[in-house]
Amino acid sequence: MIALVDTPIDVAAVLAEVEGEQQGGVVLFLGRVRDHSQGKRVTHLDYDAYLPMALSEMQALEVEARERLGAERVALVHRTGRLELGAIAVAVAVAAAHRPAAFEACRWLIDTLKQRVPIWKKEWFDDGAHWVSPTP
Amino acid sequence: MHVLLFAGLAERLGARELELRAPLPARVSELREHLAEQQPELAGAVYRVSVNHAYAQEDDALTEGDEIALIPPVSGG
Numbered sequence: 001m002i003a004l005v006d007t008p009i010d011v012a013a014v015l016a017e018v019e020g021e022q023q024g025g026v027v028l029f030l031g032r033v034r035d036h037s038q039g040k041r042v043t044h045l046d047y048d049a050y051l052p053m054a055l056s057e058m059q060a061l062e063v064e065a066r067e068r069l070g071a072e073r074v075a076l077v078h079r080t081g082r083l084e085l086g087a088i089a090v091a092v093a094v095a096a097a098h099r100p101a102a103f104e105a106c107r108w109l110i111d112t113l114k115q116r117v118p119i120w121k122k123e124w125f126d127d128g129a130h131w132v133s134p135t136p
Numbered sequence: 137m138h139v140l141l142f143a144g145l146a147e148r149l150g151a152r153e154l155e156l157r158a159p160l161p162a163r164v165s166e167l168r169e170h171l172a173e174q175q176p177e178l179a180g181a182v183y184r185v186s187v188n189h190a191y192a193q194e195d196d197a198l199t200e201g202d203e204i205a206l207i208p209p210v211s212g213g
Binding site for chain 2: 056131133
C-alpha cells in the first residue's frame with residue numbers, strides 16, 4: 001500500500017495492509033506533528049507534494065525494501081495539506097519473516113523517504129512560517 | 137516549455153508553474169541557464185530537476201512533451 005492522502009491516516013488500516021501468516025515481525029513507524037521546532041512553538045504544519053512523482057518514488061522505495069532488505073509486506077502512507085499538532089503525517093509499516101529485517105527496512109524507508117520523496121513541510125509559528133530545510 | 141513548481145519555489149514565484157522560452161531539445165544544465173535569465177526571482181534557489189517523475193542528471197536531454205519540475209530540497213516525514 002503506497003498512498004498520499006489528504007485525510008487522517010487510519011493506522012489500523014495501514015497495519016491491516018501488512019498482515020500475513022508468513023510474517024512474524026511487524027514494525028510500525030508513525031511521524032506526528034510536534035509542537036516545537038528549533039526552540040519555537042509550532043502551531044501547525046502544511047505539506048506540499050508532487051503527487052505523481054512522490055508516488056513513483058515511494059513505489060521505488062518499496063521495491064528496494066523488498067529486494068534488498070527482506071521486507072515482505074510494506075505500507076507507506078503520507079498525508080498532505082494542513083496538519084494540526086499531534087496529527088499523523090506519515091505511517092510506515094513493514095512485515096518480514098523475522099524482526100531484524102522488519103526493523104531495518106522500516107528505518108531505511110522513513111530515512112530514505114525524507115531524503116528522496118518530493119514532499120515538503122512548512123512550519124507555522126505564532127510569528128510566521130518557513131519551508132523546512134532538510135536535516136541530516 | 138512548462139515547468140512545475142512546488143513549496144518554497146512556488147511561493148517565491150507566486151505560481152505552481154511557469155512558462156519558459158527555451159529551444160528543445162535541451163539539456164538540464166541549459167534549462168537552468170534559461171531559468172536564471174528569465175526568472176530572476178529564482179536567483180540563489182537550490183533545486184533538482186525532475187523529468188517525467190524521475191530525478192534528472194545535468195546532461196540529460198529534455199524533449200517536447202516531457203513533464204519538467206523543479207524540486208527544492210525535500211522535507212517530508
